[in-house]
Amino acid sequence: MLRIQNIRSFYGNLLVLKNLSLHINEGEIVTLIGANGSGKSTLLKSIMGLLPPRQGLIVFQDKDITHLRTEKIVRLGIALVPEGRHIFAPLSVQDNLLLGSYSRYSFRNKSEVMADFDRIFDLFPHLVKKRKQLAGTLSGGEQQMLAIGRALMSRPRILLLDEPSMGLAPIIVEDIFAKITKLRSEEKTTILLVEQNAEMALDISDRGYVLETGKIVFQGPREDLLENAEIKRAYLGK
Amino acid sequence: MGSIYALAALGFNIIYNATGIINFAQGEFVMLGAMLMAYFAAVLKLPLLLAFIVVVLLVACVGLILERGCIHPLKNPSILVLVMITIAASILLKGVTMFIAGKEVHGMEYFSGENTVVDMGGAKVPTQTFWILGVLGVVVCGLVIFFNLTLAGKAMRACAFDRTAASLMGIPTKRMVMFSFFLSAAIGGMAGAVIVPISMADYQSGAMFGIKGFGAAVFGGLGNNFGAVSAGLILGILEALTAGYLSSHYKDALPLAVLLLVLFVKPSGLFGSEAAGRLKKF
Ligand SMILES: Nc1ncnc2c1ncn2[C@@H]1O[C@H](COP(=O)(O)OP(=O)(O)OP(=O)(O)O)[C@@H](O)[C@H]1O
Numbered sequence: 001m002l003r004i005q006n007i008r009s010f011y012g013n014l015l016v017l018k019n020l021s022l023h024i025n026e027g028e029i030v031t032l033i034g035a036n037g038s039g040k041s042t043l044l045k046s047i048m049g050l051l052p053p054r055q056g057l058i059v060f061q062d063k064d065i066t067h068l069r070t071e072k073i074v075r076l077g078i079a080l081v082p083e084g085r086h087i088f089a090p091l092s093v094q095d096n097l098l099l100g101s102y103s104r105y106s107f108r109n110k111s112e113v114m115a116d117f118d119r120i121f122d123l124f125p126h127l128v129k130k131r132k133q134l135a136g137t138l139s140g141g142e143q144q145m146l147a148i149g150r151a152l153m154s155r156p157r158i159l160l161l162d163e164p165s166m167g168l169a170p171i172i173v174e175d176i177f178a179k180i181t182k183l184r185s186e187e188k189t190t191i192l193l194v195e196q197n198a199e200m201a202l203d204i205s206d207r208g209y210v211l212e213t214g215k216i217v218f219q220g221p222r223e224d225l226l227e228n229a230e231i232k233r234a235y236l237g238k
Numbered sequence: 239m240g241s242i243y244a245l246a247a248l249g250f251n252i253i254y255n256a257t258g259i260i261n262f263a264q265g266e267f268v269m270l271g272a273m274l275m276a277y278f279a280a281v282l283k284l285p286l287l288l289a290f291i292v293v294v295l296l297v298a299c300v301g302l303i304l305e306r307g308c309i310h311p312l313k314n315p316s317i318l319v320l321v322m323i324t325i326a327a328s329i330l331l332k333g334v335t336m337f338i339a340g341k342e343v344h345g346m347e348y349f350s351g352e353n354t355v356v357d358m359g360g361a362k363v364p365t366q367t368f369w370i371l372g373v374l375g376v377v378v379c380g381l382v383i384f385f386n387l388t389l390a391g392k393a394m395r396a397c398a399f400d401r402t403a404a405s406l407m408g409i410p411t412k413r414m415v416m417f418s419f420f421l422s423a424a425i426g427g428m429a430g431a432v433i434v435p436i437s438m439a440d441y442q443s444g445a446m447f448g449i450k451g452f453g454a455a456v457f458g459g460l461g462n463n464f465g466a467v468s469a470g471l472i473l474g475i476l477e478a479l480t481a482g483y484l485s486s487h488y489k490d491a492l493p494l495a496v497l498l499l500v501l502f503v504k505p506s507g508l509f510g511s512e513a514a515g516r517l518k519k520f
């Protein structure tokens with residue numbers, strides 16, 4: 001569904017992704033783990049057109065999206081929940097969700113969008129009571145839920161999540177991961193999960209990749225990653 | 239008079255919010271509005287409403303061309319480069335206006351007739367004042383509705399707050415920048431069109447409108463529209479008082495003094511808070 005081939009991405013002259021390749025099949029949950037600064041967020045930015053790679057190819061459903069503008073990529077059905085959530089703090093919860101639907105909102109499908117509000121509120125009942133509240137006043141966990149809900153409002157076929165567990169209590173992380181599993185099983189959303197919280201993320205995934213200084217150094221089914229001695233030591237703390 | 243500063247300040251804010259740049263050509267938009275209005279209404283004798291609409295559209299198009307021609311083509315320009323472009327644009331607009339319209343001062347009669355006044359408890363208030371206040375009121379209401387109730391307005395606020403996140407929503411951020419130039423030029427044009435019966439205008443008037451509008455924008459907290467309107471009105475009143483009690487020679491210096499004072503004492507402005515952080519980008 002999403003195929004990344006030999007991409008090289010730079011910040012100015014700094015080469016961050018060094019011939020990186022990976023792919024995600026339809027309906028999969030794939031986890032990408034890697035140390036701080038290994039280039040995980042950079043990869044997601046490259047996919048979204050926020051930092052287009054200088055070389056290589058990104059193909060989504062047989063369409064070359066390497067150099068498309070971000071808004072086009074969103075329209076095609078890829079959504080990113082960025083690291084640090086980036087919700088629109090001065091706008092209400094409801095308006096945040098509404099803006100999530102920007103890419104497909106029109107007079108004609110207004111009722112569809114309204115129905116999607118209910119879908120999101122079903123998924124995150126926490127947000128219902130706070131819908132009129134300014135997003136900036138939410139707790140960290142609620143903000144993360146809002147960020148995910150906002151991304152879902154574009155009805156993505158593939159959802160990219162950048163460290164959704166960051167800074168959250170374990171119980172909330174568990175809740176969010178349960179919702180991610182539910183998204184896959186009920187809405188058939190394909191998911192690429194970037195996580196430091198490797199064990200929990202791998203638990204809900206089909207496959208995983210390990211990124212080290214801009215290169216994929218290991219890939220395989222969940223079990224292979226969970227059992228690999230080196231990965232255990234470096235990422236699973238065993 | 240204060241209403242004009244409020245309108246000019248709103249123009250500064252809209253572009254600042256969308257792009258983070260101070261558009262030094264904002265005063266020129268007001269000047270263009272004034273000059274064109276004088277031309278269409280006083281020389282061509284178009285009906286007032288028609289002239290007003292034509293003027294506003296023309297000035298808005300100038301804003302659009304400025305963005306399309308000078309700002310849009312640049313890939314990753316720094317804020318400083320952009321600000322310098324707006325300064326260059328303001329010089330250009332001034333030059334072109336002088337070339338076409340000459341150096342004379344242009345004016346026209348009040349919208350409600352030559353020098354009509356309303357007697358308000360002894361004070362004679364020119365009728366044009368009410369036109370100006372009316373336009374300010376309409377613009378403020380329009381902006382409030384736009385930014386709070388429409389999807390496009392909310393998208394613009396989202397852009398202002400977090401450009402990257404906005405583009406992740408599929409919001410075409412570059413088009414929002416373009417629209418911000420269109421909108422603030424239109425507001426500048428309106429300001430110019432209603433002020434010209436009172437203050438007259440020549441090709442150089444833009445600088446004064448620009449500085450005073452900028453003063454009001456900073457005074458009110460850059461990017462804060464409520465602050466801009468309040469500060470613009472306060473500035474206008476202060477200016478009138480200065481002219482009345484001190485000397486009218488000093489009245490133009492006042493906004494500058496206020497601007498400097500605010501920058502020294504409270505750079506976030508009277509009503510601003512977070513904008514202070516953003517101001518540091520310069
Ligand atoms: N905007 C930027 N400008 C320049 N260099 C950057 C920028 N963002 C990241 N980098 C550099 O790129 C490298 C990869 O950063 P990236 O954010 O992709 O790492 P990450 O794997 O997401 O790390 P983390 O786990 O901390 O989120 C780092 O060396 C970082 O210093």
Ligand SMILES: [Mg+2]
Nearest residue numbers: 040041042083
């Ligand atoms: Mg990261």
